[in-house]
Amino acid sequence: xxxRFAMLFCCCGGWLAAADLPVTxxxxxxxxxxxxxxxxxxxxxESARLEFNATDMNDVLKSLVIEERGGGKVAALxxxxxxxxxxxxxxxxxxxxxxxxxxxxxxxxxGARVELKLGDRPVSGVIVNGRVVEGGDKxxxxxxxxxxMDDGELRTFDLGAVNGIRxxxxxxxxxxxxxxxxxxxxxxxxxxxVYIDSSDSQAxxxxxxxxxPQPVWKSSYRMIFAAAGQPTLEGWAMVDNTTGEDWTxxxxxxxxxxxxxxxxxxxxxxYIERPTAELPDDAAARPVTYAGSYGVSTGxxxxxxIAGRRAxxxxxxxxxxxxxxxxxxxxxxAAPPAEVKAIAPSSIVEEAGAGELGELFEYRIAQPVxxxxxxxxxxxxxxxxxxxxxxxxxxxxxxxxxxxxxxxLTNSTAKTLDGGPITVYDGGAYGGEALMxxxxxxxxxxxxxxxxxxxxxxxxxxxxxAVIRELHASRGVLTTKSAIEEKLxxxxxxxxxxxxTLIIEHPLRQGFTLLNQKPAExxxxxxxxxxxxxxxxxxAFTVSEEHILDNTYYLTSLTPDAILVYVRxxxxxxxxxxxxxxxxxxxxxxxxxxxxxxAAGTDISSLxxxxxxxxxxxxxxxxxxxxxxxxxxxARQLDDHEQKLAALRDKQADLQKRKTALAAxxxxxxxxxxx
Numbered sequence: 080x081x082x083r084f085a086m087l088f089c090c091c092g093g094w095l096a097a098a099d100l101p102v103t104x105x106x107x108x109x110x111x112x113x114x115x116x117x118x119x120x121x122x123x124x125e126s127a128r129l130e131f132n133a134t135d136m137n138d139v140l141k142s143l144v145i146e147e148r149g150g151g152k153v154a155a156l157x158x159x160x161x162x163x164x165x166x167x168x169x170x171x172x173x174x175x176x177x178x179x180x181x182x183x184x185x186x187x188x189x190g191a192r193v194e195l196k197l198g199d200r201p202v203s204g205v206i207v208n209g210r211v212v213e214g215g216d217k218x219x220x221x222x223x224x225x226x227x228m229d230d231g232e233l234r235t236f237d238l239g240a241v242n243g244i245r246x247x248x249x250x251x252x253x254x255x256x257x258x259x260x261x262x263x264x265x266x267x268x269x270x271x272x273v274y275i276d277s278s279d280s281q282a283x284x285x286x287x288x289x290x291x292p293q294p295v296w297k298s299s300y301r302m303i304f305a306a307a308g309q310p311t312l313e314g315w316a317m318v319d320n321t322t323g324e325d326w327t328x329x330x331x332x333x334x335x336x337x338x339x340x341x342x343x344x345x346x347x348x349x350y351i352e353r354p355t356a357e358l359p360d361d362a363a364a365r366p367v368t369y370a371g372s373y374g375v376s377t378g379x380x381x382x383x384x385i386a387g388r389r390a391x392x393x394x395x396x397x398x399x400x401x402x403x404x405x406x407x408x409x410x411x412x413a414a415p416p417a418e419v420k421a422i423a424p425s426s427i428v429e430e431a432g433a434g435e436l437g438e439l440f441e442y443r444i445a446q447p448v449x450x451x452x453x454x455x456x457x458x459x460x461x462x463x464x465x466x467x468x469x470x471x472x473x474x475x476x477x478x479x480x481x482x483x484x485x486x487x488l489t490n491s492t493a494k495t496l497d498g499g500p501i502t503v504y505d506g507g508a509y510g511g512e513a514l515m516x517x518x519x520x521x522x523x524x525x526x527x528x529x530x531x532x533x534x535x536x537x538x539x540x541x542x543x544x545a546v547i548r549e550l551h552a553s554r555g556v557l558t559t560k561s562a563i564e565e566k567l568x569x570x571x572x573x574x575x576x577x578x579x580t581l582i583i584e585h586p587l588r589q590g591f592t593l594l595n596q597k598p599a600e601x602x603x604x605x606x607x608x609x610x611x612x613x614x615x616x617x618x619a620f621t622v623s624e625e626h627i628l629d630n631t632y633y634l635t636s637l638t639p640d641a642i643l644v645y646v647r648x649x650x651x652x653x654x655x656x657x658x659x660x661x662x663x664x665x666x667x668x669x670x671x672x673x674x675x676x677x678a679a680g681t682d683i684s685s686l687x688x689x690x691x692x693x694x695x696x697x698x699x700x701x702x703x704x705x706x707x708x709x710x711x712x713x714a715r716q717l718d719d720h721e722q723k724l725a726a727l728r729d730k731q732a733d734l735q736k737r738k739t740a741l742a743a744x745x746x747x748x749x750x751x752x753x754x
Contacts, residue, residue, distance in 0.1 A: 195236060
């Protein structure tokens with residue numbers, strides 16, 4: 080038996096004598112972790128055993144705290160080790176792969192003496208090799224082993240004909256058993272034990288605390304509206320015991336909050352590969368010198384103690400005094416054929432104590448709790464009056480025209496209400512269901528639990544075109560602020576013979592500002608407006624919003640007509656109007672000059688083209704006799720064109736000079752522009 084199995088055997092023997100520490104306290108969190116406290120009495124020299132799932136050992140080793148009471152001391156903590164499978168299997172002289180042929184496995188054991196059983200005749204020899212022989216068209220694949228017989232003969236045997244194989248080496252035979260046991264242990268989900276050893280000769284008590292993964296505890300509520308006064312809120316917690324052992328009269332606490340938690344691999348041994356270093360064979364020895372010492376290093380060591388702390392919390396703060404609200408509204412219901420008993424609050428032993436637990440909130444179940452293994456329990460942790468008022472909620476853009484029946488809850492319980500579903504009972508009967516996020520003390524939240532078919536809401540949208548509100552200019556740049564006004568009118572029709580309160584959720588849009596209404600409250604995505612609806616009445620509610628647009632223009636790129644649009648704006652100051660008018664006039668003069676310059680250019684191009692035609696005609700007539708008179712006519716036309724061209728070129732030059740002067744004046748106007 081190797082060392083590992085011997086150790087496991089010893090541990091198994093120790094289980095029979097170790098003391099057990101029962102669970103005395105459980106604290107469950109919302110992030111899948113449970114805090115457990117175990118306590119018990121140890122006789123002189125006795126050890127305590129804590130048993131865990133193998134998958135929980137990382138959390139146990141990370142969080143375990145031991146407290147000795149009565150003057151005792153903890154001598155040591157021991158626990159069942161777990162070697163990584165790959166490292167454990169690497170210690171064996173052979174490896175058994177997935178779907179590996181028997182011949183291939185035996186080939187790893189060359190030199191081992193083996194006995195083969197062929198029918199009733201045993202054959203012994205030393206393994207030379209094992210191989211797989213590929214089959215042909217009619218022959219199947221075969222596995223063979225070659226042995227060196229005692230008489231020196233090499234013989235080959237088909238393993239398909241072998242009935243049994245036995246190794247003469249008992250140590251090798253045991254290694255096969257250990258190899259298979261290691262594989263089986265790696266697949267199992269057995270328990271692992273932690274042992275608390277005490278070296279004292281006197282009896283004492285020991286408390287062990289730790290955290291391990293646990294199912295998240297769940298909460299659900301019942302909201303019970305009475306005919307008048309505050310409604311009653313009941314809170315129930317669903318707790319699952321999946322630990323594999325009974326919780327008998329344990330102190331149970333439920334914590335609302337999600338502290339950070341993670342898994343750190345502490346249980347499995349960790350191996351680090353070391354580099355290989357060899358001395359060179361041809362290295363010659365040479366003298367070595369060492370530096371002299373010039374100081375003495377002193378060190379100091381310190382010890383620490385393990386201190387345990389029981390999970391707990393200060394007593395709950397006093398409940399806030401109930402605050403009465405106005406008469407609650409009750410929905411009209413058709414009379415049932417028989418009297419229906421109204422739903423009343425549950426009869427519970429006592430609501431849970433509650434209080435802050437650091438940054439979290441804890442509910443402490445009043446009575447000791449017993450939950451058998453693989454069972455769950457439903458435990459009351461709250462039953463109090465709560466501030467609430469009934470109303471309707473309509474959210475802009477919803478698909479239905481009917482608002483929802485809702486309630487505005489103000490947490491007046493002085494406790495944190497963990498998030499969960501709420502079943503609403505109204506008028507003595509089931510009214511609907513809602514979901515509630517975690518609600519801190521004194522915080523407020525809306526819950527919707529049904530559709531109100533007695534109210535309809537329609538919407539109408541209207542908007543205006545952009546209107547310039549402000550104009551500013553500086554050094555040729557014009558900046559305007561324009562406003563677009565949008566209106567959304569909600570029309571609510573109350574068909575019931577009772578007054579109602581409607582909450583309208585209007586979207587909060589970036590860049591839009593409310594003009595005519597002040598919201599009752601605002602969320603990250605909506606405004607909430609409160610509208611009173613009379614009995615059998617229609618109420619219109621308009622929300623006006625303004626969107627400001629900032630635009631920038633370069634006056635050099637605007638036409639005179641475009642500039643005149645801003646000149647006529649009534650929001651423009653007189654000084655600004657005069658400056659923009661001058662710039663518009665100047666740009667018009669430039670435009671007129673550019674038109675004249677373009678016309679002159681066109682005329683010059685036309686005359687130049689005509690001159691080329693005349694010269695071509697003169698050249699052709701000079702080659703024909705008797706055409707002197709026609710040549711002279713063309714010559715007179717050519718002279719007339721030259722005179723016109725000279726005048727046009729003079730005009731073009733003047734227009735170009737004027738353009739330069741007008742542009743310079745415009746630049747001065749733009750540079751001086753300011754209003």
